[in-house]
Amino acid sequence: MSEILSNPETWVAVSFVLFFGLVVYLKVPGLLGKVLDDRAAKIKADLDAAAKLKAEAEAALAKYREATKNAGKEAEAIVVEAKAVAEALAAKAEEDLTQALARRVELGKAKIAQAEANAIAEVRKVAAEAAVAAARELIATRLDPIAKERLIGDTITSMATRLN
Template sequence: MDSTFWALVALIIFIGIIVYMKVPKVIARSLDERADRIRNELDEARRLREEAQQLLAEYQRKRKEAEKEAGEILTAAQREATALLQEAKQKTEDYVVRRNKLAEQKIAQAESEAINEVRSSAVEIAVAAAGRLIADKLDPKTAGELFKQSVDQVKTRLN
């Protein structure tokens, strides 16, 4: 009985003890549990990946909607700005037309007043000149009557 035989016997006893204590089942169960845990982790990772893809798709859709809405807002703002610009131009043109009409009316009124003043001055000068001429050539009583008649005639024509 040599040492190899005893080594073989010890190995058989050791294997027997291991089988008796159900170590292979424990190892198999441990490996199965680890495989299940890895499978569960893979399933969780797959589920998380799908959720991430769904979130990415949703955010891309929202981004496209936001870009579309921003484009619509920009277009509306441009339309509004154009409308406001046209309205401002129209109001400015109307204001200029009103101011021109007002200025023309003021000019016409000033012209009319100037003409009336010139007429009035001309009448006063003519009356004064006529009064002097008459005073120089006629007696004072007749001159006074002619002067009154002339003034009345001029007043009648002006009105």
């Protein structure tokens, strides 16, 4: 037996058995299993979260692609609508300009007609004044006093009938 105790392989075997006995006694395999299970659960949760994030990212990408596709269509619709509004505004502005020009032409015609009427009245006034002055001059220089008195009497009589 002393041979067995002096043999280093025996002590290695005993140490090996004691080590594994201690490991089993301290429940190290259960602890290792629990740690590995916890780590596996954490990895599974991380994989599930990653899969969820991937699905959300794919949904967001699909939504973005749809939005960009729709944005192009909306931009075209906005351009078409803007052109229609611009054309309508241009037509309205042209119509307003035409109406304003027509009003100005009518106003100009009215001013011209008024100026013509004023000019005719002024010419008539000047002609009447010239005729009165010429008649006064003729009467003063060519009529004798008896004809003057008769003319004044006739004028007063005609004025009385005209004023009534």
